[in-house]
Amino acid sequence: MFKKKNILITGGTGSFGKAFIRKLLTKYVNFNKIIIYSRDEFKQYEMQKDFFSISRNKLRFFLGDVRDKDRLSTAVSGVDYVIHAAALKHVPAAEYNPMEYIKTNIIGAQNLIECCLKHNISKVIALSTDKASSPINLYGATKLCSDKLFVSANNIVGKNKTRFSVVRYGNVFGSRGSVVPLFLQQNKQNFFTVTDKSMTRFNITMAEAVETVLWTIKNANGSEIVVPKIPSYRILDLCESINSKKKITITGLRSGEKIHEQMISSADASQTVELDKYFIILPNFVKVKKSNFYYEDISKGKVYLSYKKIKKVSQDFSYSSDKNKFLEVNQIKKLTTNLKIDD
Numbered sequence: 001m002f003k004k005k006n007i008l009i010t011g012g013t014g015s016f017g018k019a020f021i022r023k024l025l026t027k028y029v030n031f032n033k034i035i036i037y038s039r040d041e042f043k044q045y046e047m048q049k050d051f052f053s054i055s056r057n058k059l060r061f062f063l064g065d066v067r068d069k070d071r072l073s074t075a076v077s078g079v080d081y082v083i084h085a086a087a088l089k090h091v092p093a094a095e096y097n098p099m100e101y102i103k104t105n106i107i108g109a110q111n112l113i114e115c116c117l118k119h120n121i122s123k124v125i126a127l128s129t130d131k132a133s134s135p136i137n138l139y140g141a142t143k144l145c146s147d148k149l150f151v152s153a154n155n156i157v158g159k160n161k162t163r164f165s166v167v168r169y170g171n172v173f174g175s176r177g178s179v180v181p182l183f184l185q186q187n188k189q190n191f192f193t194v195t196d197k198s199m200t201r202f203n204i205t206m207a208e209a210v211e212t213v214l215w216t217i218k219n220a221n222g223s224e225i226v227v228p229k230i231p232s233y234r235i236l237d238l239c240e241s242i243n244s245k246k247k248i249t250i251t252g253l254r255s256g257e258k259i260h261e262q263m264i265s266s267a268d269a270s271q272t273v274e275l276d277k278y279f280i281i282l283p284n285f286v287k288v289k290k291s292n293f294y295y296e297d298i299s300k301g302k303v304y305l306s307y308k309k310i311k312k313v314s315q316d317f318s319y320s321s322d323k324n325k326f327l328e329v330n331q332i333k334k335l336t337t338n339l340k341i342d343d
Helices: 015-026 041-050 069-076 091-096 098-118 138-156 179-186 206-219 235-242 266-271 329-336
Strands: 006-010 033-038 059-063 081-084 123-129 163-169 191-194 200-204 225-228 232-234 247-250 262-264 272-274 278-281 286-288 293-297 301-304
Touching: 006 015, 006 069, 015 033, 015 206, 033 041, 033 069, 041 059, 059 069, 069 098, 081 098, 091 098, 091 138, 098 123, 098 138, 123 138, 123 206, 138 163, 163 206, 179 191, 179 235, 191 235, 200 206, 206 225, 232 235, 235 329, 262 278, 266 272
Parallel strands: 006 033, 006 081, 033 059, 081 123, 123 163, 163 225, 191 247
Antiparallel strands: 200 232, 225 278, 272 278, 286 293, 293 301
């Protein structure tokens, strides 16, 4: 699917971008080039050094911000696939700096949509977060708006080949800014700081996140929100997996923080279908019945989904981190052992 293709990744110097690019460089070697679009020149410099031995001169580095529509338009020209990973993500910072998050996460998304339509990009995959489902914080609200923008963008493609889809997943284990690096650092001190002892979180490895995006590029029809089936962990089990003898200090919930996360709300159950490894939230214009799933397309009639072994979830279904399969302590310990923290 990548033969002679050009791929652009916004926010490409982040944890996901690095893992995704490494996957393409080692497995999908027949692509044309990857464009890394980000605003941090030092991270781009460091990435060029890190990937020098395997890049095969296939990486291009564009300095730019998704807020800058003109620069973004230049970057996506001639591109086949776009992966949108650029976002401001820190929950407490969003509560204090709301307009900055709106400019990047919402207006930046709209800029990208318009540029991709202008240049007739084939597929656009936007990365989302569990915090976008029933959001209680501004970060989650901006990502929900972004999800809605990408899904609804399929309504205005006209004769363009462009198709927009969303991938929504939980915390990437060990990624920059997650709780795991914090606990590993605190393990050198006297105690772990936990906001609430009953807290649970979804967990996905970076390799699983990359595979989900690859699957979506290959299979998505457009307008879907693809949600991988992943386990949860209890925050106290995470602490125990790192050091069972360490004291735990309860600090209270931070601004905008949930005790349990959610990736699919019960309100979305009527439009959610299930595959072996993924849930898919379909847009409202997709007709969902017990065994028939199809798009209503005025010009073509019914366009049936290409997915196999698909089934509808129950009417009261929701996908929450506290009502899920949990990792055991020894399983979490395996993940933390020799974990390389991405900076």
